Amino acid sequence: MKRIVVIGGGLAGLVAATKLAGGGSSVTLVSEGLGGLQLSQGTIDVYGYNPGRVRAPMAAVAGAPAVHPYARIGTSAVRDGVAFLQDALGTGWLVGDPEVNLQLPTALGVLRPTALVPPSMAAGQAQAGQRWAIVGFRQLKDFGAELVAGNLARAELSRGGRIEARPIVLDLPPRSGESDASGLVYARAFDDPAFRERVVAALRPLLDGETAVGFPAVLGLTDPEAWTALRDALGVPVFEIPLPPPGIPGMRLGRRLTAVAKQRGVRFLAGSRAIGHEADGLRLTGVVVGTAATPRRLRADDVVYAPGGFESGAITVDSRWGIRERLFGLPLAGLDDIDRLITDEYWDDPQSVFSVGVGVDAAMRPVRSDGSVVYENLFAIGGILAGACRWREKSGEGIALGSAMAACRAIEAG
Amino acid sequence: MTRMSADLVVIGGGVTGAGVARDAAMRGFRTILVERADIAQGTSGRFHGLLHSGARYVVADPRSAMECAEESAILRRIQAEAIEDTGGYFVQFAGDDPDYADRWVESARAIGLPFEEIDVAELLRREPRVNPSAQRAMHVADGSVDGWRLAWGAVDSAKAYGAKVLSYLEVCGIEVTDGQASAVRCRDRRTDAEVVIDTGFVINAAGPWAGRIAALAGCGEVEVVPGRGVMLAVGHRLVHSTVNRLAVPGDGDLIVPAHTVSIIGTTDVRADDPDQLWIPRVEVQQMLDAGERLVPGFRQARIVHAWAGARPLVKDARASGTDTRHLSRGMVILDHASRDGVRGLLTVIGGKLTTYRLMAKGLVDLMCEQLGDPRPCTTDTEPVPGSESGHTHQVSQRLRDRENDRLTEQLLCECELVTRRMFTDALHENPDASLDDLRRQLRLGMGSCQGGFCSTRAAAVACAEGERSAAEASDALRLFLSNRWLGLWPILQGDQLRQAVLDNWIISGTLDAEHLPVASSGSRR
Numbered sequence: 001m002k003r004i005v006v007i008g009g010g011l012a013g014l015v016a017a018t019k020l021a022g023g024g025s026s027v028t029l030v031s032e033g034l035g036g037l038q039l040s041q042g043t044i045d046v047y048g049y050n051p052g053r054v055r056a057p058m059a060a061v062a063g064a065p066a067v068h069p070y071a072r073i074g075t076s077a078v079r080d081g082v083a084f085l086q087d088a089l090g091t092g093w094l095v096g097d098p099e100v101n102l103q104l105p106t107a108l109g110v111l112r113p114t115a116l117v118p119p120s121m122a123a124g125q126a127q128a129g130q131r132w133a134i135v136g137f138r139q140l141k142d143f144g145a146e147l148v149a150g151n152l153a154r155a156e157l158s159r160g161g162r163i164e165a166r167p168i169v170l171d172l173p174p175r176s177g178e179s180d181a182s183g184l185v186y187a188r189a190f191d192d193p194a195f196r197e198r199v200v201a202a203l204r205p206l207l208d209g210e211t212a213v214g215f216p217a218v219l220g221l222t223d224p225e226a227w228t229a230l231r232d233a234l235g236v237p238v239f240e241i242p243l244p245p246p247g248i249p250g251m252r253l254g255r256r257l258t259a260v261a262k263q264r265g266v267r268f269l270a271g272s273r274a275i276g277h278e279a280d281g282l283r284l285t286g287v288v289v290g291t292a293a294t295p296r297r298l299r300a301d302d303v304v305y306a307p308g309g310f311e312s313g314a315i316t317v318d319s320r321w322g323i324r325e326r327l328f329g330l331p332l333a334g335l336d337d338i339d340r341l342i343t344d345e346y347w348d349d350p351q352s353v354f355s356v357g358v359g360v361d362a363a364m365r366p367v368r369s370d371g372s373v374v375y376e377n378l379f380a381i382g383g384i385l386a387g388a389c390r391w392r393e394k395s396g397e398g399i400a401l402g403s404a405m406a407a408c409r410a411i412e413a414g
Numbered sequence: 415m416t417r418m419s420a421d422l423v424v425i426g427g428g429v430t431g432a433g434v435a436r437d438a439a440m441r442g443f444r445t446i447l448v449e450r451a452d453i454a455q456g457t458s459g460r461f462h463g464l465l466h467s468g469a470r471y472v473v474a475d476p477r478s479a480m481e482c483a484e485e486s487a488i489l490r491r492i493q494a495e496a497i498e499d500t501g502g503y504f505v506q507f508a509g510d511d512p513d514y515a516d517r518w519v520e521s522a523r524a525i526g527l528p529f530e531e532i533d534v535a536e537l538l539r540r541e542p543r544v545n546p547s548a549q550r551a552m553h554v555a556d557g558s559v560d561g562w563r564l565a566w567g568a569v570d571s572a573k574a575y576g577a578k579v580l581s582y583l584e585v586c587g588i589e590v591t592d593g594q595a596s597a598v599r600c601r602d603r604r605t606d607a608e609v610v611i612d613t614g615f616v617i618n619a620a621g622p623w624a625g626r627i628a629a630l631a632g633c634g635e636v637e638v639v640p641g642r643g644v645m646l647a648v649g650h651r652l653v654h655s656t657v658n659r660l661a662v663p664g665d666g667d668l669i670v671p672a673h674t675v676s677i678i679g680t681t682d683v684r685a686d687d688p689d690q691l692w693i694p695r696v697e698v699q700q701m702l703d704a705g706e707r708l709v710p711g712f713r714q715a716r717i718v719h720a721w722a723g724a725r726p727l728v729k730d731a732r733a734s735g736t737d738t739r740h741l742s743r744g745m746v747i748l749d750h751a752s753r754d755g756v757r758g759l760l761t762v763i764g765g766k767l768t769t770y771r772l773m774a775k776g777l778v779d780l781m782c783e784q785l786g787d788p789r790p791c792t793t794d795t796e797p798v799p800g801s802e803s804g805h806t807h808q809v810s811q812r813l814r815d816r817e818n819d820r821l822t823e824q825l826l827c828e829c830e831l832v833t834r835r836m837f838t839d840a841l842h843e844n845p846d847a848s849l850d851d852l853r854r855q856l857r858l859g860m861g862s863c864q865g866g867f868c869s870t871r872a873a874a875v876a877c878a879e880g881e882r883s884a885a886e887a888s889d890a891l892r893l894f895l896s897n898r899w900l901g902l903w904p905i906l907q908g909d910q911l912r913q914a915v916l917d918n919w920i921i922s923g924t925l926d927a928e929h930l931p932v933a934s935s936g937s938r939r
């Protein structure tokens with residue numbers, strides 16, 4: 001039985017660990033924090049902009065430029081990754097199709113392309129002639145219903161036509177007397193049928209034959225029926241609109257995936273930072289983890305490295321603009337003079353520094369600029385990969401899933 | 415076209431102009447101040463925040479030192495709200511010339527500047543992060559001052575005495591009739607409307623832009639060279655008091671605790687254009703090195719923002735026209751009557767923020783003299799609105815306020831503890847203000863996340879309050895974020911780069927803000 005250490009508890013790490021454990025390996029997942037899904041909007045973005053708006057994400061994956069991680073990952077791994085995730089989560093967790101992008105509203109009222117979404121978001125697919133009510137809460141500051149509705153109402157749909165949208169703001173704290181509540185507090189309140197009843201009672205008289213009602217994505221944290229109960233009580237389609245972190249839809253996915261991974265035998269070493277590694281020539285033999293009491297050595301036949309990029313601290317920039325991969329000192333691709341990596345222009349081009357990361361071969365093994373492999377049994381996946389500005393492109397989950405699959409294939413074949 | 419009239423038109427809404435407007439209004443002159451942008455958006459808001467005790471000038475310029483000592487004491491009385499009484503240290507470190515410290519002590523004693531020499535061990539007890547190579551330490555009465563609050567305090571006082579203060583009004587002409595300045599022509603930068611102000615006197619306090627203004631009255635060869643200074647803010651307070659090197663004043667030799675941050679400054683490089691102030695990375699590195707000398711480990715601290723200010727330096731071809739009898743040092747007054755044959759026009763350039771009140775007094779005294787209408791100055795005795803209590807600002811003030819209203823108020827900006835009510839009050843009071851204008855009053859978006867979380871909330875609230883349409887709020891958000899970026903991109907590294915990536919995740923990834931419909935027609939804010 002292979003011993004595999006997965007470093008990183010975001011989407012890429014969770015999926016790789018689940019897949020490998022399901023294939024019979026002994027998998028330990030080491031995570032320092034809660035993983036990126038805590039911050040995530042909970043959609044599966046495959047390719048949203050390249051840089052124009054993408055209608056067919058898989059076609060865009062197939063045509064990705066040579067420096068892009070998709071050029072190494074390939075379409076079949078992305079398709080497999082999406083299918084594996086849907087299967088692992090079970091029915092009712094994701095709807096959509098990696099071949100076609102949906103256009104769903106953001107908490108600024110922009111119609112954002114994404115491929116698969118929780119069913120609770122699906123009714124937000126914009127179509128001409130719809131009449132939406134956008135419901136905010138006075139006590140939830142990360143969702144301004146007036147701004148969302150105002151921007152939706154002035155949006156020209158890509159296939160022509162417009163949506164009507166009007167704001168409704170409820171003065172309804174999730175807990176009595178609370179004037180400043182986070183999305184998480186609201187999500188927990190929506191798990192409670194009594195709170196949902198209060199929302200319905202306040203909202204129903206204000207609705208006026210709208211075709212759908214948009215809510216901030218806080219319709220329940222643990223109760224998967226919270227949003228359907230609300231929809232049924234209101235008698236109108238309901239959709240969720242993701243907020244800035246904490247990302248409730250991402251947290252739901254994270255919780256579910258963690259449970260599935262545990263079912264399949266993944267051992268979790270949470271709250272533990274990987275602080276070193278052991279190697280024998282071109283092969284890693286173990287990972288050193290800074291657990292609470294003492295550094296601990298985990299033996300490994302293969303190591304899957306899914307730590308995220310700059311946002312998690314896996315790649316660091318020092319005060320003299322030296323850019324490094326923290327744990328293995330991996331060579332980085334996309335490096336350039338700092339004046340070209342970070343420029344003064346905010347809106348036009350994405351900052352090139354966001355695309356700096358680890359270059360890999362088709363098996364997702366980190367490689368040097370000459371193409372030589374750093375370690376034969378080290379696989380880098382997800383946000384650490386070079387060549388994509390994930391958030392500008394809306395490609396983060398597709399890269400995470402595709403690279404996880406590509407790495408799993410190589411490990412399982414090896 | 416709108417036509418107004420005034421006894422005095424002040425051009426420039428920095429502290430100098432605001433101080434002149436206040437002084438003149440208090441003496442009963444009908445005064446209008448015009449400012450091209452927002453109050454204190456230029457040099458007065460782009461410095462290190464040091465309220466000089468005078469200690470910095472003790473050796474080189476004892477008279478300036480005493481002026482600073484007197485004026486900073488006056489400002490603590492009349493503008494307490496803008497000042498944090500931090501105290502400060504002048505510290506000689508290993509490698510600094512020990513003779514300088516001796517000269518400093520001798521000179522400080524000679525002019526009677528209050529100071530106390532303390533043991534290095536005591537210094538390090540009070541300021542544990544200061545470089546332990548310290549050899550000698552002098553405690554002085556330095557403070558930390560908010561340039562925006564200082565200017566706004568003077569503006570509010572001027573308004574209370576009947577002055578009009580008009581921002582976003584750009585001067586495009588000064589009419590001279592029979593050798594006498596007679597009117598100022600302006601354009602409203604928001605509406606494009608023309609505004610003409612008939613007046614008997616003009617004081618040009620446009621700082622680095624003063625040469626251009628003087629030229630509008632036909633007074634040439636007022637060459638003002640902007641001296642660019644770069645400053646960095648660290649996201650927390652490294653020191654409790656200001657810390658200066660006890661050495662010949664140079665670049666990057668002081669750290670000022672200001673609100674929630676610490677500021678290191680500054681470089682000094684000649685620039686070509688005060689509207690195009692670059693923040694070169696080499697100067698960022700220079701400030702990081704300088705910080706490291708004062709506070710070891712400075713390079714590991716979180717640098718949250720950088721900015722550049724333009725010191726106005728005068729290269730006047732006809733220095734004989736300079737009249738400094740009435741005035742604070744370090745500044746130049748050009749009397750265009752004697753210099754260019756244009757009566758009723760004074761240009762003021764330079765000076766120190768700490769002595770702005772004294773400069774304003776000197777200017778208005780000179781105006782009174784030229785008008786043959788002597789009226790006494792009273793700006794040193796009366797607190798400006800908001801400072802009546804005489805309590806200086808404390809860094810913990812907002813935390814205390816939030817403790818009191820935490821159950822009823824929503825925080826829009828967690829970093830700087832700005833509530834929704836503070837924001838909406840400021841917005842209703844300044845309905846035409848940009849988010850950056852409101853930032854300068856509230857510190858919205860000036861903390862660690864640099865607007866990553868609060869900017870969209872602020873835009874949404876402006877829309878919810880009916881002060882902005884969705885299109886205007888979206889444009890305002892886009893402008894605010896790109897303006898924040900101007901002070902971010904040159905310094906991004908370490909934790910702040912990590913923050914910028916998270917902000918990119920939120921703003922671009924989750925919200926897709928770059929695809930907001932842009933530049934709606936008719937949006938002016």
